[in-house]
């Protein structure tokens with residue numbers, strides 16, 4: 001199973017990037033073929049329909065294809081003002097905007113339809129960014145994704161990782177792994193018949 005793992009942060013010391021690294025390792029340990037995406041490696045401007053009319057940016061086209069190629073995604077989202085950050089919104093808005101006149105990418109949901117998605121969050125606060133999930137999940141439904149019912153919010157994230165950036169607590173690792181397990185379980189069933 002091909003799984004795309006990414007965080008909604010580009011910050012150097014991001015808790016969510018650390019959590020995404022941990023999740024990528026857990027998915028690999030379960031036999032998944034993991035692509036660990038760093039959104040900071042892509043040059044995605046703020047969405048602007050006038051800019052888009054002059055041509056969808058090359059990195060947006062690359063990400064559309066990358067997301068399309070992965071039947072399962074796992075997202076680690078920060079919480080900004082009780083929601084998910086603009087980085088995630090802007091990226092998903094670009095990816096869901098149809099490329100007019102393109103025989104393949106005029107289908108706005110080609111990149112997202114039917115994907116199995118796991119959602120985790122991390123925050124220095126006690127709630128672990130739980131409220132970001134409650135906004136992100138409806139957006140994913142709108143993109144026709146199947147969101148795994150089990151999610152995980154890592155609270156007090158500033159104390160949760162060791163110097164190597166790994167989770168200190170086996171209990172936290174087990175909760176993150178339970179999300180990974182559920183995503184792989186569902187993706188295996190929903191995508192078993194996909195063309196290779």
Ligand SMILES: Cc1cc2nc3c(=O)[nH]c(=O)nc-3n(C[C@H](O)[C@H](O)[C@H](O)COP(=O)(O)O)c2cc1C
Pocket residue numbers: 008009010011013014015016017078079080081082083122123124125128129
């Ligand atoms: C504009 C802004 C709003 C924030 N709002 C919240 C919030 O509502 N809840 C919360 O738990 N943390 C909030 N935070 C703190 C973030 O959780 C914290 O900066 C976190 O480290 C960001 O994720 P990252 O470490 O993956 O970059 C906010 C931070 C910023 C910059």
